[in-house]
């Protein structure tokens with residue numbers, strides 16, 4: 001099949017996002033401040049404004065036992081599960097199935113007073129990456145979501161302000177095989193998660209409101225999402 005019009009952009013951005021996500025917080029530029037901590041979860045942000053709008057880049061790292069990176073990316077990518085874990089979602093549509101690992105989404109998110117309601121239009125791509133650092137280590141899985149335009153969905157024509165986002169969920173699975181040569185169970189696997197996002201709110205919203213919203217919503221999202229995947233997979237065979 002011929003290449004989709006978005007393929008070059010997707011391939012370039014996925015490689016760029018993954019290499020950024022693999023950098024530790026200390027390595028990818030100064031100015032990261034820890035703003036939330038919960039068990040193994042650490043959330044960092046950099047305070048950045050574009051045209052007076054808060055676009056604080058966010059980087060979260062988390063470690064979850066008993067699930068694989070493939071499973072996390074699967075439940076993050078597939079539309080049929082999204083209403084189960086995405087707290088601020090009001091409506092979600094798949095506008096185009098570009099390929100079996102690339103979808104085009106249109107979403108409206110619940111209004112967050114006093115800002116106006118937001119919608120977002122983005123491509124979403126899921127990919128397994130070779131683990132080039134640790135040859136025999138388990139693979140790395142990633143999902144990248146990136147805002148895009150579509151003539152039939154022009155921004156800011158209805159009730160919602162269009163937001164622009166780039167999101168990368170990068171997951172690496174660690175397997176600690178049992179000593180006695182028993183088959184690998186969920187007790188022997190751990191997933192290291194890096195979630196990076198930059199959300200441009202589109203229209204003006206008070207910096208204090210946006211920062212309060214992010215501080216509340218991001219930790220809630222990552223905890224709820226990982227709990228959902230843990231619960232969904234606990235009685236299923238391991239998807240490596």
Ligand SMILES: CCCCCc1ccc(-c2ccc(S(=O)(=O)CCO)cc2)cc1[C@H]1C[C@H]1c1ccccn1
Pocket residue numbers: 086087088107109112115116118120145163165167197199201205210213214217218221
């Ligand atoms: C005045 C508020 C303006 C911004 C509102 C808004 C819209 C979309 C989004 C968002 C859209 C997509 C993604 S995702 O990771 O690609 C998954 C697929 O849904 C993630 C977050 C975020 C927020 C901000 C609420 C904030 C917030 C932060 C984490 C989770 C939920 N809400």
